Amino acid sequence: xxxxxxxxxxxxxxxxxxxxxxxxxxxxxxxxxxxxxxxxxxxxxxxxxxxxxxxxxxxxxxxxxxxxxxxxxxxxxxxxxxxxxxxxxxxxxxxxxxxxxxxxxxxxxxxxxxxxxxxxxxxxxxxxxxxxxxxxxxxxxxxxxxxxxxxxxxxxxxxxxxxxxxxxxxxxxxxxxxxxxxxxxxxxxxxxxxxxxxxxxxxxxxxxxxxxxxxxxxxxxxxxxxxxxxxxxxxxxxxxxxxxxxxxxxxxxxxxxxxxxxxxxxxxxxxxxxxxxxxxxxxxxxxxxxxxxxxxxxxxxxxxxxx
Amino acid sequence: xxxxxxxxxxxxxxxxxxxxxxxxxxxxxxxxxxxxxxxxxxxxxxxxxxxxxxxxxxxxxxxxxxxxxxxxxxxxxxxxxxxxxxxxxxxxxxxxxxxxxxxxxxxxxxxxxxxxxxxxxxxxxxxxxxxxxxxxxxxxxxxxxxxxxxxxxxxxxxxxxxxxxxxxxxxxxxxxxxxxxxxxxxxxxxxxxxxxxxxxxxxxxxxxxxxxxxxxxxxxxxxxxxxxxxxxxxxxxxxxxxxxxxxxxxxxxxxxxxxxxxxxxxxxxxxxxxxxxxxxxxxxxxxxxxxxxxxxxxxxxxxxxxxxxxxxxxxxxxxxxxxxxxxxxxxxxxxxxxxxxxxxxxxxxxxxxxxxxxxxxxxxxxxxxxxxxxxxxxxxxxxxxxxxxxxxxxxxxxxxxxxxxxxxxxxxxxxxxxxxxxxxx
Numbered sequence: 255x256x257x258x259x260x261x262x263x264x265x266x267x268x269x270x271x272x273x274x275x276x277x278x279x280x281x282x283x284x285x286x287x288x289x290x291x292x293x294x295x296x297x298x299x300x301x302x303x304x305x306x307x308x309x310x311x312x313x314x315x316x317x318x319x320x321x322x323x324x325x326x327x328x329x330x331x332x333x334x335x336x337x338x339x340x341x342x343x344x345x346x347x348x349x350x351x352x353x354x355x356x357x358x359x360x361x362x363x364x365x366x367x368x369x370x371x372x373x374x375x376x377x378x379x380x381x382x383x384x385x386x387x388x389x390x391x392x393x394x395x396x397x398x399x400x401x402x403x404x405x406x407x408x409x410x411x412x413x414x415x416x417x418x419x420x421x422x423x424x425x426x427x428x429x430x431x432x433x434x435x436x437x438x439x440x441x442x443x444x445x446x447x448x449x450x451x452x453x454x455x456x457x458x459x460x461x462x463x464x465x466x467x468x469x470x471x472x473x474x475x476x477x478x479x480x481x482x483x484x485x486x487x488x489x490x491x492x493x494x495x496x497x498x499x500x501x502x503x504x505x506x507x508x509x510x511x512x513x514x515x516x517x518x519x520x521x522x523x524x525x526x527x528x529x530x531x532x533x534x535x536x537x538x539x540x541x542x543x544x545x546x547x548x549x550x551x552x553x554x555x556x557x558x559x560x561x
Numbered sequence: 562x563x564x565x566x567x568x569x570x571x572x573x574x575x576x577x578x579x580x581x582x583x584x585x586x587x588x589x590x591x592x593x594x595x596x597x598x599x600x601x602x603x604x605x606x607x608x609x610x611x612x613x614x615x616x617x618x619x620x621x622x623x624x625x626x627x628x629x630x631x632x633x634x635x636x637x638x639x640x641x642x643x644x645x646x647x648x649x650x651x652x653x654x655x656x657x658x659x660x661x662x663x664x665x666x667x668x669x670x671x672x673x674x675x676x677x678x679x680x681x682x683x684x685x686x687x688x689x690x691x692x693x694x695x696x697x698x699x700x701x702x703x704x705x706x707x708x709x710x711x712x713x714x715x716x717x718x719x720x721x722x723x724x725x726x727x728x729x730x731x732x733x734x735x736x737x738x739x740x741x742x743x744x745x746x747x748x749x750x751x752x753x754x755x756x757x758x759x760x761x762x763x764x765x766x767x768x769x770x771x772x773x774x775x776x777x778x779x780x781x782x783x784x785x786x787x788x789x790x791x792x793x794x795x796x797x798x799x800x801x802x803x804x805x806x807x808x809x810x811x812x813x814x815x816x817x818x819x820x821x822x823x824x825x826x827x828x829x830x831x832x833x834x835x836x837x838x839x840x841x842x843x844x845x846x847x848x849x850x851x852x853x854x855x856x857x858x859x860x861x862x863x864x865x866x867x868x869x870x871x872x873x874x875x876x877x878x879x880x881x882x883x884x885x886x887x888x889x890x891x892x893x894x895x896x897x898x899x900x901x902x903x904x905x906x907x908x909x910x911x912x913x914x915x916x917x918x919x920x921x922x923x924x925x926x927x928x929x930x931x932x933x934x935x936x937x938x939x940x941x942x943x944x945x946x947x948x949x950x951x952x953x954x955x956x957x958x959x960x961x962x963x964x965x966x967x968x969x970x971x972x973x974x975x976x977x978x979x980x981x982x983x984x985x986x
Binding site (some may be wrong): 362392393395400402404405416417420421470474 | 798871878948
C-alpha cells in the first residue's frame with residue numbers, strides 16, 4: 255500500500271453506482287494467476303473478469319490492482335498481463351478507469367496527491383511499487399504518449415534529445431545525433447523535419463507534434479509504451495499515420511493504448527481489455543472481443559448501447 | 562381576449578430597454594475613463610510646467626583676477642584656506658565699481674552663488690597656470706536671481722515682500738543688458754548631492770542611494786522569492802501548514818510599508834547594529850517589502866505553466882528537480898521577472914519605511930558604498946518639498962519627473978522582457 259504525494263487534482267472518476275448483474279459465469283483460472291472474485295470481495299458490480307487476462311511471455315503483470323482517489327475507489331481488483339511486443343487496447347466508456355490503470359503502469363499516478371494504489375504491478379517479475387524502485391528509472395523503461403500532443407517549447411532536436419540527455423544515454427554529440435535521427439525516422443517524421451531541426455517543436459502540425467512526442471518517447475528506448483488516447487486530438491489522416499506507426503513499433507515495444515475508438519482498437523491491437531466503472535470486465539483477443547464478446551456489458555458497449 | 566405574442570414579438574419588445582441599458586453602461590465607462598485620463602493629464606502637465614524650469618540654471622559672467630597673493634601666498638599653493646569667496650566678490654565689485662557701503666556690497670555679493678568659489682577652486686586645482694591671470698568665467702547665479710530670471714519673483718510687488726531688493730533687481734537688469742547673464746543646462750542637478758543652496762542642490766546622492774538600495778533589494782528578494790515560490794508550488798506537501806503559509810504571504814503583501822520600516826529599525830539597526838541611514842539597511846527593509854510581491858507573482862507564473870509540459874517531462878523519466886529546472890522555470894521566468902520588476906518599482910517609490918531607518922537625513926555627500934549614509938529619491942523629494950526656498954519647489958518637481966522616468970523605464974523593461982521571453986506552447 256502506498257500513499258503518494260504531489261500537485262494537481264484528478265478529473266472526475268465517478269464511483270460505481272448501479273449494481274450490474276454478472277451474466278457470464280466465473281472465468282477460468284489460468285497461467286498461475288488467481289483471478290479475483292468480485293462477488294466475494296463485495297464490489298457492487300460483482301463478478302469476475304471474463305476471457306483471458308493471461309498471455310504468453312508476460313512482461314508486465316498487474317495483480318489485484320486497486321486505485322483510490324481519496325474515498326473514490328476508481329479501479330477495483332484489476333488483474334491483467336501484458337506480453338512482450340504486443341499491442342493491447344484498453345477500451346470502455348468515459349470514467350471507467352482505463353486511463354487511471356494506464357497511469358499506474360509507469361507510476362504517473364504518483365503525481366496525484368490523493369491517489370493510492372494497492373495490489374502489485376510487476377515488470378519482469380519485480381514490483382514497480384516496491385520501495386527501492388525509483389519512478390524516474392521506471393519511466394525510462396515504460397514510456398508514455400499523452401492524449402494531447404505536448405512537445406516542449408524547444409527545438410525539434412532538443413525535444414527528441416531531452417530524454418537521452420537526462421538519462422545520459424549518449425556519450426557524445428554524434429551519438430546523440432544518431433539517436434535523434436533514428437528516433438525521428440522510426441516515428442516517420444524525419445523526412446518532414448530533417449531540414450528544420452532547430453525550429454520549435456510547437457511549430458509542427460498536430461499530427462506531426464504527436465509523432466514528435468512518439469519519437470521523443472522511443473528515443474529513451476523504453477520496453478513498453480503507454481498511449482493515452484494518442485489520436486483523439488488528430489484528424490483521420492494523422493490518425494492513420496500514427497496507427498501505421500504503432501504497427502511498426504510493436505515489433506520492438508509492447509504498446510498499451512487507451513482509446514475511445516473501437517475501430518482503432520480493432521485495427522491496431524492484438525488483445526482488448528474492456529473496463530466498466532472501475533472493473534476490468536473482459537479481456538480477450540481482439541477478434542474474440544469484437545465478434546463474440548462473452549460479457550453482456552462488453553457486447554452492449556461494442557454494439558453502441560452504452561458508452 | 563388576450564392576444565398571444567410570438568417569441569419574436571416578445572424579444573422585440575424588450576430590445577429598446579436592453580439597448581438603453583447597454584448605452585448607459587457604456588457612457589458610464591467612458592466617463593470614468595475620461596475622468597481618470599483627465600486627472601493624469603493635469604498631474605503630468607502641472608509637474609512638467611513646474612519642473613521643467615529646474616533643468617535650466619542662470620549663470621553670471623564675471624572677470625575674476627586670480628591674485629597669486631590670495632591663492633598662493635609666498636608661492637605656496639593654498640587651496641584649503643585661500644579666500645576664493647573674496648576673489649569672486651572682487652570680480653563682482655569690478656563689475657559694479659560704484660557700489661559702496663557695507664550693506665550695499667553685501668547685497669551685491671548675494672547675486673552670485675557660493676558655488677562660484679568652489680568653481681574657482683576647482684579651476685585652480687586643475688590648472689595651476691591660471692594663477693595670476695584674469696579669467697572670464699560663467700559662475701552660477703544665486704537662486705533668487707535665478708528665480709527672478711525665470712519669472713518666479715515679481716519685481717512689481719512691494720520690496721519687503723520679495724527676496725530681492727530694488728537695488729539687486731537693478732544690478733541684475735544691468736548684468737542682463739551687459740550680456741553677462743545666461744541660462745544653461747543645470748548640470749548641478751544631476752552631478753551634485755543635496756545642498757542648502759537650491760542652485761547647488763542635486764539628486765545624484767539620492768539616485769546613488771536608491772541604486773545601492775535596489776541592488777541590495779533585488780539581489781536578496783529575487784532569489785529568495787523565486788526559491789520560496791518554487792518550493793511552495795512544486796515540492797511542499799499540500800496541507801494545513803502550507804495553507805497557513807500561503808495566507809500569511811498574502812497578508813504580508815498587504816502590510817503597510819511603514820510597519821516594515823519599524824521592523825527594520827528594531828531588527829537591523831537596534832538588534833543587529835547595522836549603520837543608520839545606510840542603503841544596506843534600506844535595501845534589507847525593501848527586500849522584506851517586495852518578497853511577498855515576488856513570491857505571489859512567481860507562484861502565479863509557475864501555476865500558469867501547462868501541466869501537459871510537466872507530464873511530458875515526467876513521462877520521459879525526468880526527476881521532479883529536472884522538471885522544474887528544465888521546463889517549469891524557463892517557462893515561468895518572464896512572469897517571475899515581471900513580478901520582480903513591479904516589486905522593484907514599488908520599492909523605488911517607497912519612502913515611509915526609509916523614514917524609520919534614518920534615511921531622511923540631510924546628506925551632502927554622494928554615497929559611495931552600501932554602508933555610507935544616503936537618502937533615496939522619494940525621500941529627497943520629501944525633503945525638498947519641505948524646504949522654504951522658492952527655488953526648491955521647481956527642483957522638487959524636477960526630482961519627481963526623474964523618479965517617474967525611472968519608474969516608467971522599469972515598467973517598460975518589464976513589458977519588453979515579457980514580450981520577448983514569452984513562448985507559446
